[in-house]
Amino acid sequence: MSDRKLDIAFWNYDRTRPLADGTIKIDGVNASFHSARVVPQIFEAMIRRRAYDVSELGMTYLLRTMDAEHPPFVAIPVFPNRAFRHSAIYINHAAGICRPEDLAGKTIGELALYGHDGGTVPKGILADEFGFRPERNRWIIGGIDFPMDPVDFVPQPHPDDVDVTMAANGADLGKLLDAGQIDALISADIPRCILDKSPNVGRLFADSETVERDYHRRTGIFPIMHTVVVTRELATQAPDIVKAVYQGFCQAKDNSAQRIARGMTFNNMDTMIPWLSNLITRDRDLLGEDWWPYGIAANRDAIDAVLRYNYQQGITRRRFTIEDIFAPYLLDT
Template sequence: MNRTPLSIAFWNYDRVQPLVSGAIDIDGVDASFHTERIVTEIFKGMIADRKYDVSELGMTYLLRVLDKPDPEFVGIPVFLNRAFRHSAIYINNASGIERPEDLAGKRIGELALYGHDAGVMPKGILSDEFGFRPETARWLIGAIDFPMEPVRYVPQPHPDHVQVEWAAADADLGKMLEKGELDALISADVPKCVLDGSPNVSRLFKDFVSVERDYYARTGVFPIMHTVAVRRELAETRPDLVKALYAALCEAKDSTMQGLLRGMTFNNMSLMLPWATNLLQENRDVLGQDWWPYGVAKNRPAVDAILRYHYEQGITSRQFVADEVFVPYLMDT
């Protein structure tokens, strides 16, 4: 049987390893798998360098591309990276910020983009639940802790009434937060000063796990960070291959999940993580038996939220709907 070669790029997630190892096959595909030092380099490889046929993409990267004429890519409803993001808001402890409403009037750093994937969700939540508006703060966009090339390969819009600056190439927003040069920071990556336990910094939401679990219980939103994009031409001409890719990604995720569940019998001793079994059970109690769902139906609240937030925050020119983001023949998943 002839197989179609496809170049596929993901970060090194446990949920894709059964594909990368060859334990799970993509029907009809001769796949070559690729990864990079940091995940944004995968995005650049797909969007700017046209290196891959299929690639992980941050939701905001995909939506910024879709907002251009004749977009080259389209999504499939697989969500490789997702995270609750109340915990992504950090503060300098001398800034006078004690509650979300205190962010108004402050100087806030943000990693990589105005509206990076871990920034859109917190801003949306702060707006929905606490009345915070991004235009009431001053924003500085830059890197933290390690070198990162500026993201110049996607549009970088922001509303005219929001004050946004870009930091110098050698700036470290984490160090600026610790020194008090920033009042707060929103970042997908945890700043070194936080990991090191600096007394100068903390999270805005101290008991963030309880806050995030309560948020899920009330909204049904498990925030989506990254999806999977395919070249539109491939999606339109070979739906059989895209359906096979979706099925294989689902099987790989389910295989990894089942491995973790089987490991609970032996207290997940393969993981160097105390209380891992208890955490898995707690997650299943809160999020359900399929705690990391793929497909459209189980992810409607999260998809609708991220699409609405992009529009409300001026990242996309209009509010997209799921049918415009994902291939039509996987909308019933």
């Protein structure tokens, strides 16, 4: 029997590259791999046109499709993009924000849409740990200096008591933050004013790495931004193929992790980042030998947090469970 042809899309990550370059093969699959300039373009192609059989998808993007009468996708427990997000909250120093509680009553910008993956998680953490309530704020949604198309291919709900408006076309939320026209900004992408070290702006958590490491020590959560989905038809008709796809992603990730670990023997001299080996050691000491785990068991708390945050923030109409969104035959991974 010939291998099944699949179109598979993801961004150019080190943990997926072994699939794209052929280092790792997916058993029983003749794969064509696709990417895009920015990852939301992959999401759009999958959601608008079902352009792929298998695709990376932001968790909040997936959950917005789950409220449909016939949800089009099923997730597999692969998480190509995850990030600690205390560092994604930026402030204007003149706004009088010295601690998380000071965000109350402020005007906050958010990248791309109300409840993007890099915004849902920090808002959830702020609510859990500091009593943050989004309805106390005015929200301005827009872009930053990096060009990105409007996210108009998914529903954009928000609770009725949350004041959300779109920024003017072409507005740069980073510039608005720098100028004091907004008080704070939550963004997965770093605005130019932060990269340029403008004296007007900074992070809410100035030593964000210390805060994020402490968060992981206390909770065990390494926040998840994106997962991988398959079409519901593929999930239903070809479970063995979907299992092989999952294994392929796992093998690709493990291949990259092993390459990074082996590189420590030579002080990771192929990469021009000083002290990189020390950073890898610190990360493995905190996060474990498998510091970027796939599967349900190692990620149950992190997945559940995302599902809860999306419900609490009014992005989904109901509180989804892990069993609602992941392929049933991969729940024991």
